[in-house]
Amino acid sequence: MSLGAPMLDQMTLYPVADDVLFAPGGRVVIRTYGVASAASTEDGNRAVAYRTWVTGVRDQPRYWRWGHFEDARRGHRKVLEWLTGRGPQPTAAPVT
Numbered sequence: 001m002s003l004g005a006p007m008l009d010q011m012t013l014y015p016v017a018d019d020v021l022f023a024p025g026g027r028v029v030i031r032t033y034g035v036a037s038a039a040s041t042e043d044g045n046r047a048v049a050y051r052t053w054v055t056g057v058r059d060q061p062r063y064w065r066w067g068h069f070e071d072a073r074r075g076h077r078k079v080l081e082w083l084t085g086r087g088p089q090p091t092a093a094p095v096t
Helices: 069-083
Strands: 010-024 026-037 049-056 061-064
Touching: 010 069, 026 069, 049 069, 061 069
Parallel strands: none
Antiparallel strands: 010 026, 026 049, 049 061
């Protein structure tokens, strides 16, 4: 365990979207969520980082970061479209 890494019990997960695809190679799980640490920012708010994780896909990007909830929601949909062949590979918006 790293001393600088936050413990899971000190973090809050905010689910955005979960999907499962069944492909010839097996099951693919797509999860998008927000992560906030227990620490507050200077203005008293908790900073939330949004991420999409894909498991079950080989030799492909499996992780995207989003700056805001709406970006994460749209990004999750774009990842699904890409995985099902209905859209291009998504790129994450820069995190501000």
